[in-house]
Amino acid sequence: MSYHTLVQHINRHVTLTEAEVEILKSLTRIKKVRKRQFVSEQGEITRYESYVVEGCLRCYHTDEDGNEHVVQFAVEDWWTADLHSFLTQSPAHFSVEAIEPSVLIQFGYNEMEELYRSIPKLERFFRTITQRAYVASQKRIITSFSKDASKRYDEFRNRYPTIEQRVPQYMIASYLGISPEFLSKIRKRKLTNG
């Protein structure tokens, strides 16, 4: 039953038969995680790509100085993983951690290849969603170079109003590329001034 939203999600791009849905179910697994539990860890090989049925997670990098940088948030109907680690089965640069208790549908590396073989339509599906993710990622680069922190925060709130409610402020700061203290000051300015 957890598969309902995933199948709907895929069917927005291609059309799966009943039989194909069964294959999909047989080659993936449901995973539940607690709050603060890791789905995959920096330094280890990312074994699964995860579709979020329910919950909220963050994908982040910890740099040499120990500072964390949020690569991506993932809520219902999103995907998350260290894609490079998953695709090459090499050690990850990012960790994925649950911010809320979450339910995931996980795709293993070998099973994913088997899925592409048995359901070639999925090539198209994953091509499409990856292209979208890539477009969003490029946009984020340009925004971070062309706008100051206050405007980036406004854009974030407009684009992801639900996420803003669900994740701690310091993670949003990290996603925006600023310090938590500075985000706090930005918020204060917005309240007192315009």
Add this chain to the structure above:
Amino acid sequence: MSYHTLVQHINRHVTLTEAEVEILKSLTRIKKVRKRQFVSEQGEITRYESYVVEGCLRCYHTDEDGNEHVVQFAVEDWWTADLHSFLTQSPAHFSVEAIEPSVLIQFGYNEMEELYRSIPKLERFFRTITQRAYVASQKRIITSFSKDASKRYDEFRNRYPTIEQRVPQYMIASYLGISPEFLSKIRKRKLTNG
């Protein structure tokens, strides 16, 4: 004959038959551009995705203040386009302009769909290269948040030694997200000090 490198490039990921290569040729076109010529312009609909046979181009965004921000460079064996504009056939946020006289192989929107239909393997090919591009893009975001300009410049030189030779310094500054003056100062520091 310009198709030789493209076919090789695709064959690193999937295997095209002779007949398929012919289809590919029939549904794409060769385009030559002068230095400084636009391949596509911000504000207009991006009609083609381009594979670079020869030359060097930049994809960039011009913001409200008139400042330019390089999204991507493209040299031999790379792809370039405003992907969002191409996929949705809506006005582009990025322009693509030749830095050197260049030879491109162009894929139109309708022809691309026809190609996917007649050569389904291409779904896999484009899925793969998009995933790689997405991975690189995420890495660029994290680098720009976690390292200072001098280190980013070092990384750029190491990763793209040939590009550094071929494009003006102010475009590299733009790609790195810093002002041309500051890149000049960084270079001077590197010469005088360590």
Add this chain to the structure above:
DNA sequence: CGCGACGTTGATTTGCCTCAACGATTGTGG
């Protein structure tokens, strides 16, 4: 030749960081 494109250099300013101290809230073990 003269102009436009590109790079350099210095003076000044600023957006954002770091550090440190301090509430407020949450959750957890005794």
Add this chain to the structure above:
DNA sequence: CCACAATCGTTGAGGCAAATCAACGTCGCG
């Protein structure tokens, strides 16, 4: 059920990386 510790956000002082502005040098090209 309380006490205490984490966790999270706020505030202020001071500092630094990088931007801005302005002037100037150089080169290639029409």
